Amino acid sequence: MPSFIKSPKDFFAGLLFIAIAAVFAHGVLELQIGTAFRMGPGYYPLLLVGLLAALGLVIMFNGVWAEGEPIGVVAWRGLINIVLPVVFFGVTIRGLGFVVSLALTVFFTTLASGHFKLRVGLANTAVLVLFGWLIFIWGLGLPISLLGPWVGGY
Amino acid sequence: MDFISHLALGFGQALTFSHLLYCFLGVLLGTIVGVLPGLGPVATIAMLLPITFQLPPVASLIMLAGIYYGAQYGGSTTAILINVPGESASVVTALDGYQLARQGKAGFALFTAAIGSFFAGTVSTFLIAGFAPPLAQLALTFGPAEYFSLMVLGLAASVSLAHGSLLKAIAMVILGLLLGTIGQDLYTGVPRFSFGLIDLSDGVEFVALVMGLFGIGEIVRNLEHEMTVSVLANKVSGLIPSRAEFLSTIKPILRGTALGSILGILPGGGALLASFAAYSLEKRWAKDPSRFGKGAIEGVAGPEAANNAGAQTSFIPMLTLGIPSNPVMALMIGAMIIQGIVPGPNVMNDKPELFWGLIASMWVGNVMLLVLNLPMIGIWVKFLSVPYHLLFPGIMAVCCIGVYSVSNNPFDAYTMAFFGVVGYLFVKLDCEPAPMILGFVIGRMMEEYLRRAMLLSRGDPLVFLQRPISAVLLIAAVGALVIVLIPSVGKKREEAFREEVK
Incomplete structure (x- = not known):
């Protein structure tokens, strides 16, 4: 600097x-x-x-x-692991559909933590996809197809 | 009696089954996010904005409001029990509340916090009912020049009361105003700043912007110093205090309620400022200030009453003038616009059921919170043990589905990702994103009033000073900014917010 x-x-x-x-x-x-x-x-x-x-x-x-503080450490790992999944979700939601796209997005997100464990990550993903379906698709009736054309849906 | 009939109309609305349900959902969610460290009311309301698309306007505003004041209750629980303020307005509660808990008086502190909040919530509900109509009447006489000046005052006051660098806060407000100009020009229909992207021709999607800044950006910020909080919560016992103990909390609660109500009404005020101010007031008022920080009950009672009073009276400028005084109110205005309601003094006349229903629901919500918090405190403490690495993927999931659901357009997800990065970047540079949201929300209205005022005055900018009300508002705006620049006041302002670092 x-x-x-x-x-x-x-x-x-x-x-x-x-x-x-x-x-x-x-x-x-x-x-x-x-x-x-x-x-x-x-x-x-x-x-x-x-x-x-x-x-x-x-x-x-x-x-x-004027004197001031340094910028400090930028959490690149967190930044990339959080922002890229959002972009991924945007790219794939139409093609892969709700279930696959959300599951992959959430699973990639769990990698951002230093406490990542495969089993916990998979379980968390499953629970969140289920809850997401329950609240948004079943509860609120959002018109998002569950499986997109890329994975044999419609 | 208008007052009575208005309240009757309000309670008629608030006590319908579905509104009771949404009110309960709101305060329940508010309590939970208030308890959870790393998830505050702003992020939660931002995440729930898309869901409110599916609800009728009254129900959605009742729920969002419940989250805000519910979080004030929940935040104090964690502040007292484990010295971790779940919410920024509870920072000062932790100072004495935690000490009380360590002395085995956690029950007394929690009881005082809940009763203080409830009392303040009740008083401020009636204050809103009393003060809002005359203020809205006054606002109805405003022309475009007055409105423009009022918005300048609102923005100036909110940056002068925010913490951090004043210049940066002003720059963030201007940036928000500028982002608000993206999209079609209101008068000519010419697209502005679309940068070649068709998706930007309707402007930046509000939901994507706030979710990016407060949802995604927050996660990245929290992951920076990720830690597993091993919680050893203090045992809660002796919830009901003795008569003498109870009497000692009455005066601080009254003082906190009064101070919080006033600070909440001011543009830029709200729960955070109110709690800090009430703590220093109690410290100054006390015969023996050295007790503070070592478990003085006044240090819990005053700020807790003040933050709830402030949280609620900050609805007054939002509901009557359409001016947001803090980021939560900016989100509420955003929610109203999404529902097709034009915020401003007309809301009270055009939609009395919404206005009075919302106000009455606040009191109903406060009763629910009292029941939720006192007997069920053990349950909320359990939420503290939810580690952040299990929590943030959930926040992500809600943000992604939510933002996409707004218009089934992947572009909104990209916008959210973009503002997530921008939000994090700004925080790293010590620029709070909150003022930007205030600017973004009222940017369009401000431009409209400016253009109309200048049309009426035939291009003479002096019109803002020639009309008396407008001139007073502008002078107050300049005053709010100048005061902060006076060295001694500036120092006090820093001190007030520095308590949290200690």
Whole structure:
């Protein structure tokens, strides 16, 4: 980490805000701004983008001259093991259907814990799929097919 | 008497079989998540939002509200018995409550917490019934300029009372407002910020956003320092206190109720702030402040009454003005919008059964909580032994099915995953995601009022200062922010939230 950054949390938070403002600023370019009297679709977002960028700058400069804490350890294992299953669920729910997709998703999730044991993970998965079916499909009547076309369902 | 007839209408609603059932479900769930460390009311309400799609509006709001105030009860149980506040508003309860438990007075502390909460809940229910109608009447006279300024005040106050860096909190609010602009422009229908994705043309799905931030993001955060809590709970005995003991709790409960009710009404207030403030008030009021931290019953009675009073009166600005004062209220507003109800002063006139039914249900819920908590305390303690590695896959499952059920669109799952990462990232950078939700929820309304006000004033921004009510609201907003920047107040604010670290 460069030595001029005294408070990494502030510095990178500021940088993140500026980056987000830049993305939205790019989007504002396509929009009509209009006048204060007759505001176009881009007027209010432009105001917010300006404010966000300005605040981001101040926060970033805070990180350069005020002492602060380091960012700390990022739980990569947890992050990957939790977020990827969600994406997996989205990709497969239509194809695999409720039972298979949810079971695999939940089982992958249990791997995120340091206390993972195969038997407990499988049991937990079975219980959760059953409860999920009971509450959402049987109870609330959600229109999700139990087995999708990829596994011979409909 | 309007007051009586309104309450009668409310209780008529709240006492129907199905509403009693949903109220019970809500307070039961609230108690459980209040007890479970690592799962709070915000995440729970976020997870249940999709389920409320399937329920009628009154039932769903009754249930969600029950979760919020039920969690205040449950959180205090764990705070007292094992020094682990199940919920952030119970942090101060742990300070003296746990000491009492170690002295063998766990029963007395739990009894005081429950009675204090119940008393505060009863008083604040009637406060809402009394204060809400005049406030809504006042709000009906507001024009777009006043509404815009009111929202500025609401946002300013909520960031100034949140803990952590003020600048970052403001930036998070602005980011929330900006995320709210994604989707079609209200006036022209032009798509904004769709980034080439058709699925974004209707805007960011609220349920996916909050589940990502508070469900998925929280799990990752909790997994960071995963630990198995081996719980040796203190034995509960002597639930009913002696006469002298009981009398000593009355005054702190009264003070806590008063303070909590006031702090709850303020934008930005709510249970958390109320409990911290009540603890310092009791400490200052006491003849012998050194007893605090060593098992002073006032340190349980005051904050417990205050947090429940604050939790309930924070419904006042939400119900009458449509302004969320904390993340839970933002979720409630989200739930109303999902049900097709426009939050604001008209709710009371257009949907009196919803408004009064919800209020009456709070009192009914408080009675249920008293019964649930006092005699059945042993059961809740058992929930403490549920280890987190068995719990979080369940949270995941509910989030995944829930978010997909909103519109059977896998894109919502991707949105949830995205905001899970974003939420975790922001937390690592000391940026609380809660203010962002407040901004997101009222972003659209704020833009509409701004544009209407500017149309009426022919583009003159001074209109916000020329209209007296609007000017007062804006000055109060600036005041709320400036006060925090004054060094001595800023220090106090940090101190108030630092108690929890000790």
